[in-house]
Amino acid sequence: MRVCLINPPRIQPKAWGKPNVFPPIVIASVAAVLEKKHSVNIIDAPTEGWENLLELDETKYRVGLAAETIAERIANWKPNAVVIEIPFSGWSKTAFEVAATTKKVNKNIIVVLFGLHPSSKPLDCLQNVDVDFVVVGEPENTISELMSTLEQNSDFKKIDGLGFREKKQSILTGKRSVIDDLDTLPFPARHLLPMEVYAKAVKQNPLRGEITKPYTIIITSRGCPYNCVFCSSCVVWGKKWRPRSAKNVVDEVEQVIKNFRIKQIDFSDDNMTLDRQRMMKICDLIVERNIKVEWFTPNGIRADSLDEELLSKMKKAGCKKIRIAPESGVQRIVNEVVKKNQDLRAVEKAVILCKKVGIKVGCFFVIGLIGETKQDIEETINFAYKLRSLGADTFIFSIAMPLYGTEFYEQAKQKGFLKEGFCDYALAATEPQVETPEFSAQDLQELCMKANMVNPTFTRSKVLRAIKHPVKTTKMLLKKK
Secondary structure: OEEEEEEOOEEEEHHHOOOOOOOOHHHHHHHHHHOOOOEEEEEEHHHHOOOOEEEOOOOEEEEOOOHHHHHHHHHHHOOOEEEEEOOOHHHHHHHHHHHHHHHHHOOOOEEEEEOHHHHHOHHHHHOOOOOOEEEOOOOHHHHHHHHHHHHHOOOHHHOOOEEEEEOOEEEEOOOOOOOOOHHHOOOOOHHHOOHHHHHHHHOOOHHHOOOOOOEEEEOOEEOOOOOOOOOOHHHHHOOOOEEOOHHHHHHHHHHHHHHHOOOEEEEOOOOOOOOHHHHHHHHHHHHHOOOOOEEEEEEEEOHHHOOHHHHHHHHHOOEEEEEEEEEOOOHHHHHHHHOOOOOHHHHHHHHHHHHHHOOEEEEEEEEOOOOOOHHHHHHHHHHHHHHHHHOOOEEEEEEOOOOOOOHHHHHHHHHOOEOOOOOOHHHHOOOOOEOEOOEOHHHHHHHHHHHHOOOOOOOHHHHHHHHHOHHHHHHHHHHHO
16 A cells, blocks of 8 residues: 555644744654555645735634645555644644645545544544545554455455444444554654755744753553543543553654654653653663653643652653643642642652752643633642742743544533633634633733743743734744844
């Protein structure tokens, strides 16, 4: 089989500026598995066309290769199947456009969707006439089995984690078991990605200021055993935490440095430090092998999994910055609303320890949850200022979005709190999509504006200018670098 994997163009809020690209590491992982038996190609549309911005409306851009270019690439490579990732429902519009483009090139090309959106809305995706199959859950084994089954013209019903149509009926097979031993997966097929473009593009984005050298993403574990109401990670990766061995992780670190001259790494796990001993072993191996690399944890790690000994090892092994996620500055909200069950005193302690050992620390907060009040949000802002005084240097306040498959979405839907006009496309913007008796969308926008000014370099005028004139603001910021 000839299989073309596509990362579709992105829909991006104008307020983010440009660009916001990163290696589609899950696509590269799927490609590495498929390469064992098939010919594989990757089109990373947002990255390859990162300078192409098409204005969709007052708040959003389409970022990436033009449909005509994608069509030409597909026609020239002549795949038997096109596999499209939709990691976020807000980007489903462009993914379906790629599916339609594929069928226009050749109606006989098999179109497969995988990722968060197809996993949370498989039956909806199968309503699209341009889609032949959807993958539900962890993708590598399902897609590999599907390609072999297509070659052999066998029974699709035997493949777990698959959705398809038969006699105009949508069929979902049994749930796919997760991959327990992640060391059995080959390293992602980065040789199929435009590796030289990522560092170039990310330098143009002031939001990613810490990345200044050739970099890549490495994921060392999958799954999350926690229950944060707004998080959709477990829809694809499940709730069972599955780590790669320390040796396997560090082997990949060495490989990306040797083969791609990588200088910086984003460890993009949801729970990299969940097993303290494994994390310490990773750090020890990096030091023992004399590996020189800078690394970050941009997705955040639990503050209560950190102590001074571990942080010191992380620092020695090249860690430059971590992010932690208090989510709220009110313990009641953390426990009862977010359902994270994390002591905020552990957050304060982690910030103090990071400053002591010399690791920068950023903090994630989410506002606009059901059960939260405006006063709670004000207290959260005050807590952020406290963390700033203790040593935290950056703060990201996000408005909670009702992502499909999350408890937050179900709460909002059942209580009638979803904003009028809510849909997949609305998720791609930065506007609030949930309003409760406690706050309006306007309230949340104003509070989010106020909250993000906790960052030392932010002012109200800068934030407003970024929202109203994102491209102009980005260029001004770049000139000051």
